[in-house]
Amino acid sequence: GEDVEQSLFLSVREGDSSVINCTYTDSSSTYLYWYKQEPGAGLQLLTYIFSNMDMKQDQRLTVLLNKKDKHLSLRIADTQTGDSAIYFCAEFEGRRALTFGSGTRLQVQP
């Protein structure tokens, strides 16, 4: 079955880059996503990448995909206190719903 794993916690200083990592097991994934959840809120779609790409950049966000190792990462440049949130990685293999990781809590220290 599908499985998506993330580390639970990451702490960085304001202005540094953050890198949040994710591994997945389903080699037939067509899309991989990053969602952000702020306290008390639902999930907000940040970005996605097709499985036939290896990189996508969107302003401060860079997504890297290593399909061979089934490894996805989200890099946030110049991390701000407003970036403090839980970040979820998710994968979709085209048949049913997304499979989510357990989320990485990003804490940004001033």
Place this chain on the structure above:
Amino acid sequence: DVKVTQSSRYLVKRTGEKVFLECVQDMDHENMFWYRQDPGLGLRLIYFSYDVKMKEKGDIPEGYSVSREKKERFSLILESASTNQTSMYLCASSLPSLGFTGRTGSQYFGPGTRLTVL
């Protein structure tokens, strides 16, 4: 912008009560989903629906049922609430994915309902 709304942000119910959680989306999405979110477990899929009156079980359907009578509305029902159903419930909607066409199947989420069962 896609808007997904949920009927309540916070709900407190007693064990054994019947509980209805409502979700409405305004973007004419075919797909709708119910998840529960618990600390350390991420999001787990309860039920989803590809069309009106159609439903499929997700990973943890026990103790829940759903109803989709209209395209824009997807209801989650707890027939007899139990304390282990205390959780955050998240509704989402999406268009069907169409391979690498750009229709990604990205899901859009409501704000969540935090349910406490006493």
